[in-house]
Amino acid sequence: MAGRAARPEVIWARPERTGRGPKPAYTRADIAAAAVRIADAGGLDAVSMRHVAAELGCGTMSLYNYVPRKEDLYELMVDAVSGEHELWEPSGDWRADMRRVAHQSRDLMRRHTWLPRLMSGIYGFSPHALRYLEHCLACLDPLEASYGTKMELVAMLNAVVTMYVSNELATAERTRSLPWSEEEETAVRIAYLGGQVATGAYPRMAAAFAEGAGPIDLEAVFERAVTRVLDGFAPRG
Amino acid sequence: MAGRAARPEVIWARPERTGRGPKPAYTRADIAAAAVRIADAGGLDAVSMRHVAAELGCGTMSLYNYVPRKEDLYELMVDAVSGEHELWEPSGDWRADMRRVAHQSRDLMRRHTWLPRLMSGIYGFSPHALRYLEHCLACLDPLEASYGTKMELVAMLNAVVTMYVSNELATAERTRSLPWSEEEETAVRIAYLGGQVATGAYPRMAAAFAEGAGPIDLEAVFERAVTRVLDGFAPRG
DNA sequence: AGCGCACTACGTACGGTGTACGTAACTACG
């Protein structure tokens, strides 16, 4: 009758250690690290309670002492890799600093390709997320704007970076690990798209694809996107 | 030895009807509609092959004649609701038109709250997505820019709208359907956040929360975000 | 006309999932 109390709390609010029973064998950081290791190696779908428990070397159900629901495990994972954000002394040039933040976020998501999928569903302010946000706000000190506006800037930058990496990964993933060769794959897609476009129903799409015949410079796309976001918040003048 | 040929093709490339065997009992639209109905009522997690099949009134495995993998079912769903986009004759004012597009996207995601979760993982250009894109490009005809730039505009607008609705839904979802009362929930969160902030480690976060004491006007946040995106693409002057 | 094949339909079965629940060992607090 231990009253596991499946109250849907925020996991960060529940203390990691309540000095009553036996010492917990693992820390939240341990568990998060194990889950991250699995996700990095085998993708997010490989992250199951059994799998993580096995990686830790404990029984499956023991995990539930630390993590009330799997969703919370996800939160732990996001927080863990958020800790990889390198924080620096703000330079005084908020645009340069935020640019650097954007690049770091992108690198982070490239390193942990499951991150974009999880970012959309996370509510809470995890410890590392707080540190990250505080750092962004510090970088934005030179910008004359309300904190509300600064938060909007950070949110918008994150949205753009996340979407960018999602697209990047989606196209990259598609070219890999298919029984078809890459050329055949793209050929099939081109054929389909070409067929649709050739109906004449989508003249502008046709023009767009004709225009972008060569390979797209994704790096340049990213830089432009970041620049545009920052421009939108720069004081007019 | 029917060679079900689980080739990872694009579902839109495979013809809906190959005039050989018995007539299919359902169309893709039927299936998509059933799945959408289920997702609207019970959330995305309620969408299972068995469930959708039951809703259609057929055996579970019959579904696999129409949809090779569940992921493709998702694509069908996204395409189906994309068809709800109302298209109009471009007004000549591209900013106004894109603003309207943004509002429509937001309404669509509010109506189908599972959409944001799926949007991140969809690669292909479904029929309705093509129509939608073509319409956006038509609205952008007055804007003097390359099609590449216009595509970037649409992508960015979508990213921002999606992220906005995700946040909106996340906060809305949290206040609902918990054994706790809403007041208690927010109290717990405030207590946690307040505790973190009170450590003094996050002075700017503290200031930000102090500043935004009142309820946030989400509508205004959305308008500002859209405006900023569009401003970023307006010709300098 | 009639054969054959590609297609539909669907039941069964397998390996996986999240997690509720019960039991046993353990430790800090009253």
Next chain:
DNA sequence: CGTAGTTACGTACACCGTACGTAGTGCGCT
């Protein structure tokens, strides 16, 4: 010191995606 609250973990259940086999159906070819 007892006892309450915690950790540890095995078992069990409902559900998932889907591979596979079988039976029936009707178009296309000879």
